[in-house]
Amino acid sequence: MMPKLCFLGLLIKFFLTSGGETQPTHESLKPQKVRFQSRNFHNILRWQPGIMLAGNSSIYFVQYKMYGQPQWKNKQECWGTPALYCDLTNETSDLREPYYGRVKAVLARTNSDWVMTPRFTPWWETQIDPPAVTVTRVNASLLVVLHAPDLPYRGQNGSNESMENYYDLVYRVFKINKSVGKEQKVYEGAQRVVETEVLTPRSSYCVVAEIYRPILDKRSQRSKEKCVQIP
Amino acid sequence: MAPLQKPGSFPLLGALATGCLLLIGLWTQEGSALPITSHCKLDRSNFQQPYITNRTFMLAQEASLADNNTDVRLIGGKLFEGVKVKEHCYLMKQVLNFTLEEVLLPQSDRFQPYMQEVVSFLTKLSSKLSLCRIEGDDQHIQKNVQELKDTVKKLGESGEIKVIGEMDLLFMSLGNTCI
Numbered sequence: 110m111m112p113k114l115c116f117l118g119l120l121i122k123f124f125l126t127s128g129g130e131t132q133p134t135h136e137s138l139k140p141q142k143v144r145f146q147s148r149n150f151h152n153i154l155r156w157q158p159g160i161m162l163a164g165n166s167s168i169y170f171v172q173y174k175m176y177g178q179p180q181w182k183n184k185q186e187c188w189g190t191p192a193l194y195c196d197l198t199n200e201t202s203d204l205r206e207p208y209y210g211r212v213k214a215v216l217a218r219t220n221s222d223w224v225m226t227p228r229f230t231p232w233w234e235t236q237i238d239p240p241a242v243t244v245t246r247v248n249a250s251l252l253v254v255l256h257a258p259d260l261p262y263r264g265q266n267g268s269n270e271s272m273e274n275y276y277d278l279v280y281r282v283f284k285i286n287k288s289v290g291k292e293q294k295v296y297e298g299a300q301r302v303v304e305t306e307v308l309t310p311r312s313s314y315c316v317v318a319e320i321y322r323p324i325l326d327k328r329s330q331r332s333k334e335k336c337v338q339i340p
Numbered sequence: 341m342a343p344l345q346k347p348g349s350f351p352l353l354g355a356l357a358t359g360c361l362l363l364i365g366l367w368t369q370e371g372s373a374l375p376i377t378s379h380c381k382l383d384r385s386n387f388q389q390p391y392i393t394n395r396t397f398m399l400a401q402e403a404s405l406a407d408n409n410t411d412v413r414l415i416g417g418k419l420f421e422g423v424k425v426k427e428h429c430y431l432m433k434q435v436l437n438f439t440l441e442e443v444l445l446p447q448s449d450r451f452q453p454y455m456q457e458v459v460s461f462l463t464k465l466s467s468k469l470s471l472c473r474i475e476g477d478d479q480h481i482q483k484n485v486q487e488l489k490d491t492v493k494k495l496g497e498s499g500e501i502k503v504i505g506e507m508d509l510l511f512m513s514l515g516n517t518c519i
Binding site for chain 1: 387388390391393394397401404405407408410411412413416505508509512
């Protein structure tokens with residue numbers, strides 16, 4: 110009972126005083142849910158404020174390293190940041206390597222402990238967005254052009270490295286006949302340009318696509334529908 | 341078995357022909373010397389099965405949560421120091437066998453159900469590499485492998501957890517070096 114009461118007392122005291130006089134404990138400052146969130150290899154470290162920081166804004170300090178390195182490195186852009194995220198895309202760009210990030214909070218000269226992410230391997234964990242899709246009608250066919258999301262950085266020689274360098278990506282294209290409300294898979298493969306016939310005149314066709322990574326059996330979400338009217 | 345023994349059957353001829361071509365190829369490539377490595381090769385298809393790839397990564401992820409020692413890494417650059425690229429697969433074979441015999445089997449009741457599936461997959465790879473040898477001295481390789489073993493032993497229980505937490509690295513390294 111005692112510790113519970115003490116904690117409650119501390120909580121009340123903390124909220125009554127305006128943060129200055131009472132030092133919050135290390136434990137209550139600790140950032141919560143420190144995780145990498147990765148989309149298309151944009152690797153963002155995210156966290157939530159410590160349990161007692163709901164109304165108070167502390168600042169945060171971020172470090173990172175590759176698994177196996179003895180030294181943590183400071184992330185300058187996130188060294189004393191009020192934000193609840195930190196972009197570590199460039200620091201985690203060796204996509205098949207495992208990384209760690211960690212965060213500590215500082216409020217009124219009190220430091221929390223460091224809170225570390227789980228081990229993070231971009232290649233395995235990143236979510237791939239749906240492909241960009243353009244659809245044009247050519248006579249009685251639809252010409253579908255697909256484009257995988259770009260990687261966030263350029264290769265060593267300055268050229269644009271593509272997502273395909275890291276996975277054997279497969280595009281899946283679906284055709285929806287709006288008048289009958291029927292959906293049909295019309296293509297699965299690595300080609301970026303796909304032609305599909307439309308046979309019914311005076312109807313509306315829509316196309317959606319997704320990216321599939323066979324090696325991980327993971328699919329992206331679907332792209333937005335792109336529709337074409339057949340005269 | 342029967343078709344293989346029938347003389348003159350096409351598969352046999354084909355196999356003989358490829359065999360000869362392969363030998364000629366190897367002999368001409370290496371001059372009069374024998375190839376340095378033999379059978380140190382795994383088929384790419386071993387590493388293109390999403391189910392076991394995912395299971396391996398999940399096992400590693402779960403075990404790595406229990407590994408707070410972020411400074412020490414077993415499968416990384418240091419393991420390959422001083423070892424020629426064409427000997428890397430042989431090196432990984434040694435690491436694989438150590439992992440199976442001295443870590444995964446003793447720990448096999450943990451991290452289920454992933455462990456069981458990954459162990460049986462790796463056991464298959466290990467048997468596929470059973471004939472993998474290098475010609476000549478492998479002392480420099482054994483030295484690196486021994487260092488890894490010593491690190492694991494020194495860390496004790498948490499060393500074994502670390503090995504399991506690096507199953508994804510073992511998997512990818514086998515793929516990179518043996519395909």
